[in-house]
Amino acid sequence: MEQTKFLLDERELPESWYNLVADLPFALDPPLDPATRKPVGPEALAAIFPEEIIRQEVSTERYIPIPEEVREIYSLWRPTPMFRARRLERYLDTPAHIYYKYEGVSAPGSHKPNTAVPQAYYNREAGVKRLTTETGAGQWGSSLAFACRLMGMECTVYMVRVSYEQKPYRRVMMQTYGAEVYPSPSEKTGAGRRVLQEDPQTTGSLGIAISEAVEDAASSEDANYSLGSVLNHVLLHQTVNGQEAMKQMEMAGEWPDVVIGCAGGGSNFGGFAFPFLRENLVNGKKTRFIAVEPSSCPTLTKGRFTYDFGDEAGMTPMLKMYTLGHDFVPAGIHAGGLRYHGDSPILSALVHEGLVEARAYPQNPTFEAGVTFARVEGILPAPEVNHAIKAAIDEALAAKEAGEERVIAFNLCGHGHFDLGAYERYLAGELVDLEYSEEEIEQAVARIPG
Structure with missing residues (x-):
């Protein structure tokens, strides 16, 4: 029988997180103070993050040790399995070999606990009693609620309104773990009330929800804010995934020609891809990297690489990233985790430097890919990862057309x-491809303050 699953023993769980910043061939641009446009130091984050998280955010160390308590909790679901998608290969009649790392085996059902657990841990160690956050599709919110429950902390989640209603x-699930959940924009914060006054029918956005969560944390003595994507420390924590995947590819006796991940804020893609990318940068490997986003929120493919706020209200420091503008409200697609106006500064810089390719797809073709995958491989994917599946299928069909073998790996997050x-x-044929015109995208980008 041909091997389908590649499994690691719990003893092979990574002992450290990998920090790509240490191996970048260029320097990242620093965050800026929005008033002075001067670089800001770590002290700018002290009002909402604990000291250890801030240290990791600015660290240039290559490896950062994972606390033993965090590793013990990771062992509830990690190491996660890697599969050879043999049935999909046969269905596509492709010479390509397709592998996927399956993060849906965690208790909340996604990759997000990889950073939720350490963030809750470091906040608890700093004496914080409550964490606030935003969530799109709910994968991050449920993961932080799960982590806070394990750490004996309270959790407040501002869930983007369209996803609050869709999901x-x-x-x-968040409430089962004990979290308070509010549809965003809400009446609970000044940022939410302002948006509702301007547009009572708004679908909301991650940028708005971030503003609410940051405001809540900054105005509460016992609370801190926790972010599920974008920032360096978040992508750092996710690299347990890619480090495991490298070992599993070695078990399979292969190395990926193409590594693929969906991209909203960057944590899913970065956590899976960055350990592989190090092999390109340090050891001369030639793997291609593809970050896939929705064409209704084309941050990497049509945004501007410039400084912008991470939230709608302009409460955060300004980050150098690909952005559609902090006031951009994406269409209400079902891949709620990908509805973010900006992207990770690290991922944005990698795309800008040509080290990572960016690709965008409309909603319906991604669901077609997800249904195909479910019918041949059995796993029903989240709408976000359908974007990565669509790209993996396209790469496999391109290999078929070229008559060449190609090893493809993607993260089923x-x-x-x-x-x-x-x-x-x-x-039922009722799903609509919600798109913005080129003119609307150009108008949004033109409003960017940078």
């Missing part, structure tokens, strides 16, 4: 068990 069971409403609409 009620992710909200129920979560299951779609709470997204059945979206699949129901797709199967």
Whole structure:
């Protein structure tokens, strides 16, 4: 029998997180104070983050040790399995070899606990009693709620309104773990009330939800803010995934020609891809990297590489990234985790330098890819990862057309068990490709303050 699953023993769980900053061939641009446009130091983050998280955010160390308590919690689901998608290969009749790392085996069902657990841990160690955050599709919110429950902390989640309505069971999951969940924009914060006054029917955005969560944390003595993507320390924590995947590819006796991940803020892609990318930068490997986003929120493919706020209200320091503008409200697609106006500064710089390719797809073709995958491999993917599956299928078909073998690896970052409403609409032919015109994108980008 041909091997399908590549499994690591718990003793092979990574002992450190990998920091790509140490091996970048260029320097990242520093965050700026929005008033002075001068670089800001770590002290600018002290109001909402604990000291250890800030240290990791600015670190240039190559490896940062994982606390033993965090590793013990990781062992509830890590190491996660890697699969050879043999049935998909046969269905496509391709000479390509397709592998996927499955992060849906965590308790909340996605890759997000990889950073939720250490963030909750460091905040608890600093004496923080409550964490606030935003969430799009709910994968991050449920992961932080899960982590806070394990650490004996309270959790407040501002969930983007369109996802709050589309995905009620992710909200129920957060509440089951003990979190308070508010549809964003809400009446609970000044930022939320201002947006509702301007547009009572708004679908909300991650930028708005971030503003609410930051405001809540900054105005509370016992609370800190926790972010599920974008910043350096978040992508750092996710690299347990890619480090495991490298060992599993070695078990399979292969090395990926192409590494693929969906991209919203960058944590899923970065955590899977960055350990492989180090092999390109340090050891001369020639792997291609593809970050895939929705064409209705084309940050990497049509945004501007410039300084912008990470949130809608302009409360955060300004980051150098690809952005559509902090006031851009993406269309209400079902891949709620990818509806972010900006992207990780590290990932943005990698795309700008040509080390990572960016690709965008409309909603319906990604669901077609997800349904194909479910019918041949059995796992129902989250709408976000359908973007990566679509790119993997396209790469496999390109290999078929070229008549060449190609090893493709992608990160299946979560299951779609709470997204059945979206699949129901797709199967009924009711799913719409929500797009913005070129003119609308240009107008949004023109408003960017940088």
